[in-house]
Amino acid sequence: xxxxxxxxxxxxxxxxxxxxxxxxxxxxxxxxxxxxxxxxxxxxxxxxxxxxxxxxxxxxxxxxxxxxxxxxxxxxxxxxxxxxxxxxxxxxxxxxxxxxxxxxxxxxxxxxxxxxxxxxxxxxxxxxxxxxxxxxxxxxxxxxxxxxxxxxxxxxxxxxxxxxxxxxxxxxxxxxxxxxxxxxxxxxxxxxxxxxxxxxxxxxxxxxxxxxxxxxxxxxxxxxxxxxxxxxxxxxxxxxxxxxxxxxxxxxxxxxxxxxxxxxxxxxxxxxxxxxxxxxxxxxxxxxxxxxxxxxxxxxxxxxxxxxxxxxxxxxxxxxxxxxxxxxxxxxxxxxxxxxxxxxxxxxxxxxxxxxxxxxxxxxxxxxxxxxxxxxxxxxxxxxxxxxx
Numbered sequence: 001x002x003x004x005x006x007x008x009x010x011x012x013x014x015x016x017x018x019x020x021x022x023x024x025x026x027x028x029x030x031x032x033x034x035x036x037x038x039x040x041x042x043x044x045x046x047x048x049x050x051x052x053x054x055x056x057x058x059x060x061x062x063x064x065x066x067x068x069x070x071x072x073x074x075x076x077x078x079x080x081x082x083x084x085x086x087x088x089x090x091x092x093x094x095x096x097x098x099x100x101x102x103x104x105x106x107x108x109x110x111x112x113x114x115x116x117x118x119x120x121x122x123x124x125x126x127x128x129x130x131x132x133x134x135x136x137x138x139x140x141x142x143x144x145x146x147x148x149x150x151x152x153x154x155x156x157x158x159x160x161x162x163x164x165x166x167x168x169x170x171x172x173x174x175x176x177x178x179x180x181x182x183x184x185x186x187x188x189x190x191x192x193x194x195x196x197x198x199x200x201x202x203x204x205x206x207x208x209x210x211x212x213x214x215x216x217x218x219x220x221x222x223x224x225x226x227x228x229x230x231x232x233x234x235x236x237x238x239x240x241x242x243x244x245x246x247x248x249x250x251x252x253x254x255x256x257x258x259x260x261x262x263x264x265x266x267x268x269x270x271x272x273x274x275x276x277x278x279x280x281x282x283x284x285x286x287x288x289x290x291x292x293x294x295x296x297x298x299x300x301x302x303x304x305x306x307x308x309x310x311x312x313x314x315x316x317x318x319x320x321x322x323x324x325x326x327x328x329x330x331x332x333x334x335x336x337x338x339x340x341x342x343x344x345x346x347x348x349x350x351x352x353x354x355x356x357x358x359x360x361x362x363x364x365x366x367x368x369x370x371x372x373x374x375x376x377x378x379x380x381x382x383x384x385x386x387x388x389x
Contacts (some may be wrong), residue, residue, distance in 0.1 A: 138172025250284025330354030344380030
């Protein structure tokens with residue numbers, strides 16, 4: 001059985017029609033259906049299902065939709081808004097990104113089979129944009145803190161050439177998309193309904209902006225409603241199209257946590273931005289950090305280190321601001337540590353206390369005096385007392 005139907009050949013018109021029919025007839029993500037289409041091919045699969053001649057378990061997945069044919073209307077609706085149906089074998093089919101779904105399905109993970117085809121609207125190239133992509137997801141009812149963090153992370157990642165993938169929802173999703181757009185970079189919104197359905201309706205203008213340079217992507221044909229169960233199906237695709245998933249705010253029961261879980265099943269790095277322990281919108285992110293292998297991230301460098309190239313995209317170590325003591329040599333530092341705060345001592349006494357030679361101490365003391373650390377009285381030395389007021 002092949003990893004995906006007709007993956008090595010650009011889809012011809014008959015195959016594209018079959019894929020369009022299957023996209024309406026079958027809910028995505030089902031291993032049984034994906035395996036059937038892979039085994040017999042999309043054209044034979046469509047004919048078998050439409051004539052109710054497919055194996056009973058497979059036929060049952062279509063239900064009453066088997067005799068429905070809206071392919072011409074779906075393709076016309078897509079064309080009217082500048083959308084297209086991308087199929088396996090097409091140049092922009094994201095085969096590399098979706099391979100992990102085939103692997104997870106072969107390992108028995110349920111509900112994570114690759115898409116049969118994708119409805120796409122926008123000027124971007126799907127394979128190119130997903131070749132270097134990060135998913136940022138989170139709560140719809142986000143706080144100002146979460147919105148700011150998501151937008152800043154998206155902006156910083158987009159400036160560094162990463163495509164931001166999210167779900168187009170209120171809250172964190174919208175902040176992530178807008179952060180990427182503010183960096184004049186493309187972003188991808190993966191929708192749970194038809195690409196001609198602006199859901200939420202308030203994001204119609206946002207979706208138009210996304211389509212100008214990025215992409216709107218859906219597994220469902222035009223006109224399909226964003227039913228509740230479709231959001232959960234959609235989440236696996238968000239996770240698959242990105243090299244890693246960042247969760248910025250999530251409640252205890254959250255779709256973002258579901259996306260993170262799908263990411264972990266696909267072997268993707270999952271990251272979470274911590275929040276206030278008093279915030280209900282941080283309960284989910286903190287649970288991810290406590291109960292799973294999710295990594296804590298607070299800036300773009302942390303994210304890139306998790307998803308970037310091994311040994312190349314490393315974040316600098318976290319350290320506090322430099323102080324005057326940081327510029328001291330090891331001999332000067334040891335001499336300073338041995339200096340008394342009250343009664344001055346001679347260099348010979350300092351040398352014994354510091355475990356240094358008298359010559360080393362004598363060479364260090366003038367530098368310490370110049371930098372304001374030490375003072376000398378009648379040949380004896382001590383630390384400079386801090387003057388109050």
